[in-house]
Amino acid sequence: MRVDLGNSLETTPGLTTETLDRLDGRVAAAHERITAGMADDEFGYAALNLPQTADPDEIYAAVDGFDRPEAVLTVGIGGSALGAATLSKALESDVDAYVLDNVDPDDTRALLADLPLDDTVVNVVSKSGTTAETLANFLVVREAMTEAGVDWTERTLVTTGESGNLRDLADRHGLPSLPVPDGVPGRFSALSTVGLPVAALQGHDVESVLAGGRDGMERLSGSLYESPAYAYGAATYALAERGARTNAVMPYAESLETFAEWFAQLWAESLGKDGLGQTPVRALGATDQHSQLQLYRAGPPDKLVTLVRPTERADVPIPETDLDGLAYLGGSSLGGLLDAEFEATEASLAAAGVPNVRVEIDRVDERSLGELLYGMEAACVLYGELASVSTFTQPAVEWGKKAARGLLGGGDFAEADAVDEKRELRVD
Numbered sequence: 001m002r003v004d005l006g007n008s009l010e011t012t013p014g015l016t017t018e019t020l021d022r023l024d025g026r027v028a029a030a031h032e033r034i035t036a037g038m039a040d041d042e043f044g045y046a047a048l049n050l051p052q053t054a055d056p057d058e059i060y061a062a063v064d065g066f067d068r069p070e071a072v073l074t075v076g077i078g079g080s081a082l083g084a085a086t087l088s089k090a091l092e093s094d095v096d097a098y099v100l101d102n103v104d105p106d107d108t109r110a111l112l113a114d115l116p117l118d119d120t121v122v123n124v125v126s127k128s129g130t131t132a133e134t135l136a137n138f139l140v141v142r143e144a145m146t147e148a149g150v151d152w153t154e155r156t157l158v159t160t161g162e163s164g165n166l167r168d169l170a171d172r173h174g175l176p177s178l179p180v181p182d183g184v185p186g187r188f189s190a191l192s193t194v195g196l197p198v199a200a201l202q203g204h205d206v207e208s209v210l211a212g213g214r215d216g217m218e219r220l221s222g223s224l225y226e227s228p229a230y231a232y233g234a235a236t237y238a239l240a241e242r243g244a245r246t247n248a249v250m251p252y253a254e255s256l257e258t259f260a261e262w263f264a265q266l267w268a269e270s271l272g273k274d275g276l277g278q279t280p281v282r283a284l285g286a287t288d289q290h291s292q293l294q295l296y297r298a299g300p301p302d303k304l305v306t307l308v309r310p311t312e313r314a315d316v317p318i319p320e321t322d323l324d325g326l327a328y329l330g331g332s333s334l335g336g337l338l339d340a341e342f343e344a345t346e347a348s349l350a351a352a353g354v355p356n357v358r359v360e361i362d363r364v365d366e367r368s369l370g371e372l373l374y375g376m377e378a379a380c381v382l383y384g385e386l387a388s389v390s391t392f393t394q395p396a397v398e399w400g401k402k403a404a405r406g407l408l409g410g411g412d413f414a415e416a417d418a419v420d421e422k423r424e425l426r427v428d
């Protein structure tokens with residue numbers, strides 16, 4: 001993973017090399033805190049040890065009991081689904097990967113109708129084992145399998161904590177199961193038993209993903225000038241402090257679209273605390289040049305754009321053409337056009353004084369993905385240290401969970417009562 005901060009200097013909002021030099025002292029102190037937390041496997045900081053503590057053999061052993069399936073369906077939500085989804089979106093496989101991480105009846109019905117239920121492994125993941133959406137979806141999937149005459153106990157892998165509904169289910173039915181890593185919040189668990197089983201089922205090299213994570217670990221240092229992850233974390237923090245309250249993450253690769261979704265949870269749930277934070281926007285290049293770029297260039301000066309690309313990619317030639325005006329495309333290639341668009345967008349933002357940061361990986365493969373995921377996790381931890389927020393908790397999400405549970409009769413919660421007090425101004 002390589003980071004180029006050049007287009008965040010002298011922009012609006014913007015940084016200077018003096019700013020970064022001053023910040024580097026705080027990065028050194030933050031790095032000391034981070035490494036101490038890693039050394040003690042402290043809650044949260046333990047996530048940054050995963051490339052060394054995750055055991056590929058444990059993951060392979062858990063999935064080896066399944067014949068190579070036609071499809072794998074992940075039933076989970078948030079960090080329990082997005083790490084696996086990022087890897088399966090990015091890496092090609094002849095095992096189709098699906099994710100059920102919402103409770104939309106139309107979508108769920110359509111998905112179950114399409115799935116080869118007798119040749120699908122259901123990968124149900126919940127750290128807590130109590131998340132309503134995940135458990136509701138699992139009950140629906142289990143019923144669908146039963147109605148299709150499929151023995152769901154033969155096709156289900158459970159990844160969950162030491163206790164809870166899912167652990168009880170796995171124990172009761174003797175299901176293959178994996179633990180979740182201790183002290184790791186879900187959004188930081190991609191490089192673990194949470195995010196890697198799908199990659200193993202799809203035939204990807206889990207050890208290479210973890211090796212990429214170790215590459216990222218080795219780059220952590222006491223200076224932002226020596227660590228791409230810390231450079232990104234420090235620059236995004238300093239830009240937020242100066243008004244860049246939005247960070248549009250815009251990968252120029254369809255295979256990295258879900259990475260932007262994974263990043264959004266990591267950034268929002270870790271840093272959105274105490275009235276602070278930086279709003280992650282999921283964007284995609286070149287598509288969103290024709291959708292959001294107008295706002296990024298000519299809207300309020302409150303944004304940073306993170307442009308991500310692989311520097312090596314397979315390509316597709318654009319045929320020569322005799323169509324007037326299109327000759328410049330003929331003989332080029334789609335990858336060449338995409339890279340030209342990347343560089344043009346980057347320059348376009350700079351010309352408008354909009355801060356943007358370039359993040360590049362060699363190619364979209366297991367090792368580069370492992371390093372990218374690890375690098376963004378480390379960047380997030382550093383940002384949290386600099387901002388002095390509680391990076392590894394997410395208390396604000398609990399209110400809504402209690403309200404929904406109360407509305408469904410799952411307990412007596414004041415939050416559910418508050419739903420009835422909604423202020424109305426209806427326009428029918």
Ligand SMILES: O=P(O)(O)OC[C@H]1O[C@](O)(CO)[C@@H](O)[C@@H]1O
Nearest residue numbers: 078079080126127128131186397
């Ligand atoms: O893995 P679990 O416990 O089902 O939680 C799923 C997701 O829900 C959250 O706890 C937020 O509600 C996320 O932090 C987490 O990734």
